[in-house]
Amino acid sequence: MKDFEKEKMLAAQEAVKFIESDMIVGLGTGSTAFYAINEIGKLVKNGFKIKAVATSNESAALAASLNIDVIDINAVDSIDITIDGADEFTSEFLMIKGGGGALFREKVVAAMTKKEIIIADSSKKVAVLGKFKVPVEVVPFAYQYVLRQLAVINGKGTVRMKNDTQYLTDQGNFIIDADFGLISDPKALAAKLNEIEGVAAHGLFIGLTHTIIMGERDTTIIFKK
Ligand code: 5RP
Secondary structure (H helix, E strand, O other): OOOHHHHHHHHHHHHHHHOOOOOEEEEOOOHHHHHHHHHHHHHHHOOOOOEEEEOOHHHHHHHHHOOOEEOOHHHOOOEEEEEEOOOEEOOOOEEEOOOOOOHHHHHHHHHOEEEEEEEEOHHHEOOOOOOOOEEEEEOHHHHHHHHHHHHHOOOEEEEOEEOOEEOOOOOOOEEEEEEOOOOOOHHHHHHHHHOOOOEEEEOEEEOOOOEEEEEEOOEEEEEEO
């Protein structure tokens, strides 16, 4: 049986090899990014000078606990490398992110990043996106409208809940998890989602990733564009 935790860790260890001292590094969110942040903590302990931008309060707190210097994203013009996870990806570099609820910040960080590295265990690789529902981060004011607009484009949306109330992102937004079935044309769907007023960000990440590192049993497979 595959050990997915080991695959995540191996992918993270491989990814941090791309980091050099004095870089500005984007920190992803989730259980796979957790391993990368811990590895970055080791680099800092060994004398690397790194400034980091975090994609969530949780990742910022973990980084700070490891003495990684976390700075405000608005203090930088660009980010050298970001290491983040994914919920699904294809060999064509199409992916779904946002399962952990950090998609708005993850997308902004990815857009500002020169080298976005996605790390994942082998369960995340799919032939076609869509088994995992597409997270859509919405401004609360607009969430019922967005639910209706998603239905118009054949998306069955459910508002993500936590402790009997709507889950709130670090941005103070709601998340709608939208089921589109298998997505034959992710680019077309992304374009439609971009058109809906009230959507802060959606979980289809297209054209934002430079390298994918996947753990596969005792080794890693690197996909490059
Ligand atoms: C958080 C994300 C995560 O990267 C994604 O959900 C993968 O998480 P994990 O590594 O825990 O499987 O997009 O918003």
